[in-house]
Amino acid sequence: MLFPLFGLLFISYADNDQRLIIHSVPGELSEGARTQDWPRFNGPYDDATTNESNLSIGPNGINFSKVWELSKGEGYSSPAITEDYLILFHLQNNHEIIEARSPYSGEKIWSYKYPANYRDRYGYSNGPRSSPVIWKNRVYTHGVTAWLTCLDLITGKLIWKRDLKKEYEIPDYFFGKGSNPIISGNSLIVNTGGKKGECVVAFDLNTGATKWITKDEWGASYSSPVNTKINEKEVCLIFTGGESRPPRGGLLVVDPKNGKKLARFPWRSSTYESANAVPPIPVKNNMIFLSECYEKGGVMLSFDAEFKPQIKWHKPELNIHWMTPIVVGDYLYGIAGRHQRGAELFCVNVDSGEIIWRDRVSWETKLMNRDLNLELFRGSILYTQKYFMGLSELGSLTLLELTPQGLALLDHKQLFFAPGTWTLPAISKGLLYVMQNETDRSTSKGPRILCYDLRQN
Numbered sequence: 001m002l003f004p005l006f007g008l009l010f011i012s013y014a015d016n017d018q019r020l021i022i023h024s025v026p027g028e029l030s031e032g033a034r035t036q037d038w039p040r041f042n043g044p045y046d047d048a049t050t051n052e053s054n055l056s057i058g059p060n061g062i063n064f065s066k067v068w069e070l071s072k073g074e075g076y077s078s079p080a081i082t083e084d085y086l087i088l089f090h091l092q093n094n095h096e097i098i099e100a101r102s103p104y105s106g107e108k109i110w111s112y113k114y115p116a117n118y119r120d121r122y123g124y125s126n127g128p129r130s131s132p133v134i135w136k137n138r139v140y141t142h143g144v145t146a147w148l149t150c151l152d153l154i155t156g157k158l159i160w161k162r163d164l165k166k167e168y169e170i171p172d173y174f175f176g177k178g179s180n181p182i183i184s185g186n187s188l189i190v191n192t193g194g195k196k197g198e199c200v201v202a203f204d205l206n207t208g209a210t211k212w213i214t215k216d217e218w219g220a221s222y223s224s225p226v227n228t229k230i231n232e233k234e235v236c237l238i239f240t241g242g243e244s245r246p247p248r249g250g251l252l253v254v255d256p257k258n259g260k261k262l263a264r265f266p267w268r269s270s271t272y273e274s275a276n277a278v279p280p281i282p283v284k285n286n287m288i289f290l291s292e293c294y295e296k297g298g299v300m301l302s303f304d305a306e307f308k309p310q311i312k313w314h315k316p317e318l319n320i321h322w323m324t325p326i327v328v329g330d331y332l333y334g335i336a337g338r339h340q341r342g343a344e345l346f347c348v349n350v351d352s353g354e355i356i357w358r359d360r361v362s363w364e365t366k367l368m369n370r371d372l373n374l375e376l377f378r379g380s381i382l383y384t385q386k387y388f389m390g391l392s393e394l395g396s397l398t399l400l401e402l403t404p405q406g407l408a409l410l411d412h413k414q415l416f417f418a419p420g421t422w423t424l425p426a427i428s429k430g431l432l433y434v435m436q437n438e439t440d441r442s443t444s445k446g447p448r449i450l451c452y453d454l455r456q457n
Helices: 164-168
Strands: 020-022 065-071 080-082 085-092 095-101 108-115 133-135 138-142 147-152 158-163 182-184 187-191 198-204 210-215 226-230 233-239 250-254 261-266 281-283 287-292 297-303 309-315 326-328 331-336 344-349 355-359 362-367 370-375 380-384 387-391 396-403 406-414 426-428 431-436 448-453
Touching: 080 133, 080 426, 095 138, 095 147, 108 147, 133 182, 147 164, 158 164, 164 198, 182 226, 182 233, 187 233, 198 233, 198 250, 226 281, 287 331, 326 380, 331 380, 344 396, 355 406, 362 406
Parallel strands: none
Antiparallel strands: 020 065, 065 448, 080 085, 085 095, 095 108, 133 138, 138 147, 147 158, 182 187, 187 198, 198 210, 226 233, 233 250, 250 261, 281 287, 287 297, 297 309, 326 331, 331 344, 344 355, 362 370, 380 387, 387 396, 396 406, 426 431, 431 448
């Protein structure tokens, strides 16, 4: 059922921008600097990498200044950025809010909200887990209660909206709905997880009409679908598996044109309170890496000409919780570990499965008049300019050099001291955007988005 452009519950709204603090003006981009948009979760290539150049990072560390900060509501969503628009998605006062801001100043362009009543059963954030998607002049969001929304990027005007929870009788699962949508051709593909087996659904980008449904009992996970090619054929990878008794889930390889299942590989912990959350990682030609943190850990699959998956290698100790591992050459880098303490950064050879090294990233710092031993913990990493920028789950920004020969911590800066910092930072046009999802214990500032200038000038 489509919801056209009416209804008092779904309206634009304005405030006096008391949430915004502007600290400085970004510097000019260096001549010849390469810049990119960040249109969705995991960036321009959907793999936590960017080709932005002339950034103020290098062997001597990170050099940046704070540009602006904006208080926000609850949620773990990352911003989407293109040209003159930054899209922020969060929950406040029982409403999910989609708002457009200037990426350079944080100033408001438009805002849109709708009711969303959700309470996390485990006491985590009540806001959206999924991040906005920008496509041409459209913005798409998938809310924590499974509202799927399409807005005009320029005006914020509602184009179409669907209540997937009601239509497909989607349960709340452990943490509400959380899988990111992905665009393929003229379709918006969502790991839906409907009660009657509507596992994956494709929607028309312009009208919201249903284009196809892939039926499967595996349901919806918190992993983001990924587009790639296997055997030179375009496919969409969906790592499924949320709440179910007994636990079910695994990798579906589907044809994005019609939803046909090309392959199905079960990979799910036998523990009831478990969920798949790591995106499937395409490697080289016909290989896919999967990881879950509760039991099975990491596995590298290879696909033959008939799309039959074979296990190339299996490493239970490569148990990634939710971060996106990154492939550079013949090596994959990620952070393994179910719990905060004991999480380790690793390097593994993608062909052989040999774990080249595995180590904790730690340092000492003074914070709140205390000497603390901090770590990257279950952080996230972003690759650019031959360096990795890591964000710890307590708000530490790090600069790392990762090679098969080992890791080097080049710099660390404490942006804030707040748990739940699980959102990958975004880089666009020389600016770094970091999401603080809980209250800063060192300043008592609530959740916010912070913008930093990384421009070399």
